[in-house]
Amino acid sequence: MTGTFVGMPAFPTAARDALADSQLRGNLARATGTIRAKRAAAVAEVPEWEALRAAGAAIKDDVLLHLEDYLVQLEASLTASGATVHWARDAAEACAIVAAVAKAHDADEVVKVKSMATQEIGLNEALAEAGIAAWETDLAELIVQLGDDLPSHILVPAIHRNRAEVREIFQRAMGTAGRPAPDGLTDEPAELAAAAREHLREKFLRAKVAVSGANFAVADSGTLVVVESEGNGRMCLTLPEVLVSVVGIEKVVPTWADLDVFLQLLPRSSTGERMNPYTSTWTGVTPGDGPQEVHVVLLDNGRTRALADQVGRQALRCIRCSACLNVCPVYSRTGGHAYGSVYPGPIGAILNPLLRGVGVDDQVDSLPYASSLCGACYDVCPVAIDIPSVLVELRSQVVDAHRGGLPGGEAAAMSAASWVFGRARRLAAAERVSGLTGRLATRLARRLPGPASAWTDARDLPTPPRESFRAWWRRTGGGGDA
């Protein structure tokens, strides 16, 4: 992947371009609709789903409350089982650690398991600068990488592509990265998968170093867990001699028993399956079996900042299932690129400001507003993150971050509304004026100028009544013919 989210415009602008792309909207509507239905069916099978959700949230909250203790325990058990533990404050530190491990083995390439943490830190770009090629081996990540594209979904990074586009990308780009696509490749899914398999296999067999993330890290045993569908992860985790895993510090769970909860919640929420096809677990180094040198990079990169946010810290419960993306009416129309981050959709709208801090730039500050607050995300979240409440909290932080200096139009309007709504008398007076001007405006023009045009470009305005409800009540004493 050589594309970058850096410099992306704020959400409303990015969304406008996405909405105008009918191919994209068609691809997204089909794909999110399919996964949404699968998830609903898989969850409906579990009568105790709400109890499972509550358990998942409780385990994560306990971890976040005692994060320091669990991380120290994890470090000790990893070290005892033969792994080398590194601590990375930010993306640059994490990337430097991975590059140093690869260089120590004279590797000029690594194979990668699909991993959000390594996307988040821009590892592929950092390794490329260090002269190391990072090969994505997840099918969708391969499509994104070969297409010189950006991921647009947490689980299905190439959700914005259809199979005709995938065929075109494979034909054009596979040869530049290794084994070319076979002649006469069609857009049949089985043929496309076979082409990817041939292309990837030589990379699996050649690579000396693999890079992964982890879905979970068990503190008391030092076990890392990767959950996947394709088996490419299993190849990366078992074939190369050296394995480096970049793991967000919020991924820790106390014991194996806790995995019981998450390994039920995650696949049903994510792919709509009862169980995912591959669950790989490894505990440090096992002599004569699998990688003989195991590194674990424990990554902060804004997580302690998020943890300090009393309302927002619940976002660190996230297990990256992407159920919230698939049900989101905004995401399913704009797609993921509009969010300007590897974390799109409702979770991205809260996670990015929490990890990076509000007030850093307009793009991040636009994300908490990229929601109608419909609440569908909260309903499906397997760890019960109250995304709408966090969005509202972050909006108030955005407003606070921009205090000082001259108040903008919105701040002035809100202060005026606050004053008017503070006393019913003032509201009654305002209604008399707005009723008059409103009737005049709707009579004279269907489309209003200025900021009001955002409404009237596509929507008619109601004609204000001659008399407000309160004026009617006062005139008739409420006893009139209602």
Add this chain to the structure above:
Amino acid sequence: MRVALMVTCINDALFPERGRAVVRLLRRLGCEVEFPQGQTCCGQPMINSGYVDQAVPPLRAFVSAFEGYDAVVAPSGSCVGSARHQHALVARRSGDASLVQRVAEVSPKVYELSEFLVDVLGVTDVGAYFPHRVTYHPTCHSLRMLGVGDRPLALLRAVRGIELVELPAADECCGFGGTFAVKNADTSVAMGSDKAHHVRSTGAEVLVAGDSSCLMHIGGLLSRQRSGVRVLHLAEVLAATEKVSV
């Protein structure tokens, strides 16, 4: 039972006939309805835009107007959602302990119209007559914040003469979302256009919902499209009888 009508600012200023419909309906069912004159707005527009401090004056007006009633009834899932789920937070942020206490007393007594009819009055057949083909959009805050479930549909099914048709993808947001409708106008209109498309696909003459804000958005699109579909508030349909039509 002393029942207060919380008409909501949008109905007060733009759709007073919907407030009158609630009054007519509740009186027909034997309630004594009062309209506390001090009421203004629940404060949600400010809260959801990030101006929580600016929501404190409206909140003070809200508790002053509505404390002391047995029940406060509003024709809106969204405003009731704000009263029940956001007011406590605003009061806490104000640092005023007495406001926190007053909010804790008032909030649980605030009911969305269909909740009040079904749960408090215990009726589903309100004696309405509305001989039209109707489809119903469950608004997000009534559905997911309040969990009104199928109460509005149970009320509509009991209306004489009504032909109720199912709305495809009914539980998907219409795209209004308060300031979202103008801050992210393109996305809002894309969502609303899909909703309008589903409404038109039912062949309904009337779209009914329990929130005037959502109806203003969907209705604005249906009107611009010259679809011929009318939008009505649930209260207006339930208030309609053989003698009083809407």
